[in-house]
Amino acid sequence: MSHSVLRETFFVIFAFLAIFGAFLTVSRRNPMYSAVSLILFFGAVSGVMMILSAPFLALMQLMVYAGAILVLFLFVIMLLALREEELGEERPWPLQLLTGIGCAVLFGLLAAAILRAPSAPAPAVGGDFGSPAEVGRSMFAEWVLPFEIVSVLILAATMGSVVLAKKHLDRPEPAEEPADTHGPGGGH
Amino acid sequence: MVVVGVFGVVMQIVPLLVWAERRICAWVQDRVGPNRVGPFGLFQPLADAIKLLFKEDVLPDGVDRFLYFLAPALAFFPAAMTATVIPFGAPIMVGGDLLHLQVCRGNVGMLLFLALTGLSVYGIAFGGWASNNKFAMLGGLRASAQVLSYEIAMGLALVSVFMTSQSVDLNVIVADQTGTWLGFIPKWNAVKQPIAFVIFFVAAFAETNRLPFDLPECEAELIGGYHTEYSSMKFSLFFLAEYAAMFSSCCMITTLFLGGWSFPGMPSGNTGVLFGFLTLGVFFAKVLVLLFFFILVRWTLPRFRFDQLMHLGWKSLIPLSLANIAATGVAAQL
16 A cells, blocks of 8 residues: 555544534533543644644644643532433433524535635755754744734733633632532642 | 553563662661562562453442543553653664654654653543542542643743753753863753753652652542552553553653763764663663652652642742743853
């Protein structure tokens, strides 16, 4: 099997897994299973990035999204420990149908736009493209201003969340709250 | 061939480690330890493995079946995969081809290590959640908080190493550590970056859930934590994962901070088979010393309280590693 065929095969596998994972994420009723499906999705997208010669991006995806953000999601899901009756009633079927049609129309529009777009040839890239060194160079030399703006944005968001959490801490705890809902590290 | 070799080493080191743990623990506590099965009790892990294989595989009531079965595999997979990025020895010339003693070459190996470390928490978290047991779930929760916190310190400690070595490629990092100062002080990153070394070392203990950071399973308050409800081979997979992760971490510490397979006074550019085996031996000697230290610490220190663990991670290690990065940057400009 030639190199490009192998590449295509793996692309199809990962693309299928990504769509499958994304579908499961929104269709599962149990939030835990949604989180598991999201991990599958992140892993598959990371695989696609790996095939598109962006190993740095692929591993960052795994590290940041699958390795850190989703662990936080999981943390919250486990702390809440929702029971079946707390998940809320299932939505009525006409609403479900409407949502499905809406998604299909959006997908169709997007697909049409992509297919209609003039297919410009991909710009040629150096052999080092996507390596950590190359990503660092373009980030800190070429795009340093947007990068700094993003960092200010993230800092603002961090401070905002600290302020919000602090407001909650300053207020006295409601008395009826049972004490054992505090998991490990619950005082943060 | 290298793939099979590395997998074999990871799988075979675990029973040896279990044996070493029990013997060293006995030595620390002034006991004898397992000494009946085979010479010095060396076959004890084998007997244990057979016992575990034949034990009843209990499936408790009310477990979430899918995640309950998935969790042990998810725990073992990252621990075993991590060893693929380690350069175990100098490349060997075999019949005109250079044989690299590293499975996954390339400059993103270090990132793969970090990504896999992050993923290693899922096995524990899912195992704890799926078990339908409060203690197991608390163990899983603790594990997710702990791994998340210490991964940051670990990553930041690595940044200063990358700055010193000017690369994220493990082979370059090893090459950068060859040579000596004054003829006897090796140019290891442990000497160049002592603070990063200590931070990474402490974080490695936390990431592998070893004492003094074994809060996810601490038997005093959580019975056994996340693996309370597991038995037979599913339990063994968790067990295997812990020791495999310990081995991988020690390999990583050796590569990053203790010069990897290089040794002081090493001739450069040698690709002979004998030289390759010599470097392999040097590498494993360093790893074994680290493993001995890991085991010794487990049987010497008491366990942290959970808030102490979080304070150490967030209020000491992370600021310290950030300051270390700044200091490294200033030193590089001088």
